[in-house]
Amino acid sequence: MVKQLKVFIESVGHRVVDSIWRLGYATRFILLVLLKSVPGFLRFRLITREIYFAGVLSLIIILVSGLFVGMVLGLQGYETLQKFGSESAVGTLVALSLVRELGPVIAALLFASRAGSAMTAEIGLMKATEQLAAMGMMAIDPIARIIAPRFWGGVFSMPLLAAMFSVTGIFGGYLVTVVFIGVDEGSFWSQMQSAVDFRYDIVNGVIKSGFFGVVVTAIAVFEGFDAPPTAEGVSRATTRTVVTSALAILGLDFVLTAFMFRGVS
Amino acid sequence: MQRTMMDFWVGLFVMAGIGALLILGLKAGNLTDFQPEGSYRLVGNFENIGGLKVRAPVKSAGVVVGRVADIQFSTQTYDAVVTMKVDTHYQFPKDTFASILTSGLLGEQYVGLLPGGDEEMLKDGEKIMKTNSAIVLEDMIGRFLFDKASEKKDTDPKI
Numbered sequence: 001m002v003k004q005l006k007v008f009i010e011s012v013g014h015r016v017v018d019s020i021w022r023l024g025y026a027t028r029f030i031l032l033v034l035l036k037s038v039p040g041f042l043r044f045r046l047i048t049r050e051i052y053f054a055g056v057l058s059l060i061i062i063l064v065s066g067l068f069v070g071m072v073l074g075l076q077g078y079e080t081l082q083k084f085g086s087e088s089a090v091g092t093l094v095a096l097s098l099v100r101e102l103g104p105v106i107a108a109l110l111f112a113s114r115a116g117s118a119m120t121a122e123i124g125l126m127k128a129t130e131q132l133a134a135m136g137m138m139a140i141d142p143i144a145r146i147i148a149p150r151f152w153g154g155v156f157s158m159p160l161l162a163a164m165f166s167v168t169g170i171f172g173g174y175l176v177t178v179v180f181i182g183v184d185e186g187s188f189w190s191q192m193q194s195a196v197d198f199r200y201d202i203v204n205g206v207i208k209s210g211f212f213g214v215v216v217t218a219i220a221v222f223e224g225f226d227a228p229p230t231a232e233g234v235s236r237a238t239t240r241t242v243v244t245s246a247l248a249i250l251g252l253d254f255v256l257t258a259f260m261f262r263g264v265s
Numbered sequence: 266m267q268r269t270m271m272d273f274w275v276g277l278f279v280m281a282g283i284g285a286l287l288i289l290g291l292k293a294g295n296l297t298d299f300q301p302e303g304s305y306r307l308v309g310n311f312e313n314i315g316g317l318k319v320r321a322p323v324k325s326a327g328v329v330v331g332r333v334a335d336i337q338f339s340t341q342t343y344d345a346v347v348t349m350k351v352d353t354h355y356q357f358p359k360d361t362f363a364s365i366l367t368s369g370l371l372g373e374q375y376v377g378l379l380p381g382g383d384e385e386m387l388k389d390g391e392k393i394m395k396t397n398s399a400i401v402l403e404d405m406i407g408r409f410l411f412d413k414a415s416e417k418k419d420t421d422p423k424i
Contacts, residue, residue, distance in 0.1 A: 045268070052271045056278045095293045160282025167285040170293055189292070194322070196293050206286070 026222045033221065036141060037148040050153025054115040058161060061110055066165035069102060070094060070172025078177050088187035092195040094173035099196060099205045100261065103166035105253050108212035111158055112245035116220035119150050120241040123224025124234035147221050154220070158213025159206050166205065204260045211252060216245045304331060304350040305389040309363045314345045315399025317365055317374045323349045325378040330355040333376060349376060358383035364397030374399060
């Protein structure tokens with residue numbers, strides 16, 4: 001009985017120590033990436049290539065989802081607002097919810113599953129096929145050559161993708177409410193413009209998406225680099241990237257929102 | 266993929282992203298109606314400002330002519346000091362009437378300026394002497410009930 005209890009407590013302790021060790025390892029890894037990112041900036045083409053893979057190729061999914069999210073927001077917002085006779089406020093609703101919350105969050109979730117998982121799989125496979133080790137043999141630092149450009153490519157792409165998501169979303173809301181349903185176009189835009197503040201809403205949204213970009217790409221490159229060099233290990237690491245990123249995005253979003261929008265106006 | 270082709274797409278992507286930010290700022294946001302220059306300040310003391318907020322519009326005849334820049338409470342006169350930034354294109358006479366109004370039944374509150382007939386115009390930093398407080402719904406209901414009660418007493422034939 002006592003022995004069983006001891007084994008149980010040991011297993012709990014082992015897990016806690018393990019996860020904290022992994023967290024510290026990840027932090028040290030990211031700091032190392034930041035330290036070694038100078039060569040990437042000197043050879044900017046490395047980062048450009050990653051912006052192409054992480055950003056440009058994610059455009060389709062981001063734009064299409066943004067359009068549909070905006071259309072749904074417009075439709076649902078109209079349904080509810082017209083009960084109170086204030087359907088012209090639908091522009092405000094669509095713009096504020098997209099710029100403040102949905103733009104950064106959904107774009108980051110899509111980015112994590114589209115680009116983050118690809119990054120993890122690529123780095124994990126490079127490790128499994130010993131390409132990273134081979135680079136090390138040739139005195140090329142794999143962190144500076146492979147990891148850092150991917151990290152910065154993701155960090156640059158994310159705010160731009162979120163902004164484009166918000167714009168297509170607002171366009172989708174405009175399409176549904178003004179063009180299809182027939183809300184007055186003038187009040188749609190003017191109410192939106194009087195409610196959306198540049199510093200308070202738009203800049204805060206961009207800051208949010210910047211944070212998400214750092215977190216998602218950091219998780220993706222770390223999971224890839226840390227993946228066990230087997231087929232199963234890579235597949236697990238990819239799954240972990242998506243799950244951890246999604247949880248981190250949603251949790252961080254709450255914290256950032258609590259700091260940014262505390263109703264002080 | 267060729268390098269130049271990739272560079273082209275990345276350039277397009279970055280430009281589209283910055284363009285999206287600009288559209289957000291100009292079309293959805295209110296970056297355009299910031300007028301740091303070309304405006305002058307007017308001050309008005311109000312007994313009660315209701316729910317007026319900083320950045321609320323200042324309107325005259327329904328046209329936005331400026332914005333509320335600052336709201337302070339004065340401990341000397343015990344009323345609210347509202348500072349407004351008004352576009353220099355719009356000059357108002359000295360005896361302009363400022364009142365706090367509500368757009369619609371549930372809309373936001375704004376400052377309405379009703380120009381008087383004075384020859385002289387208000388200058389930068391000057392005070393609007395004639396002000397009208399916001400209508401507070403509770404006060405109005407209270408007054409209404411009070412009037413009703415006194416009305417009944419007057420018309421009661423037995424007394």
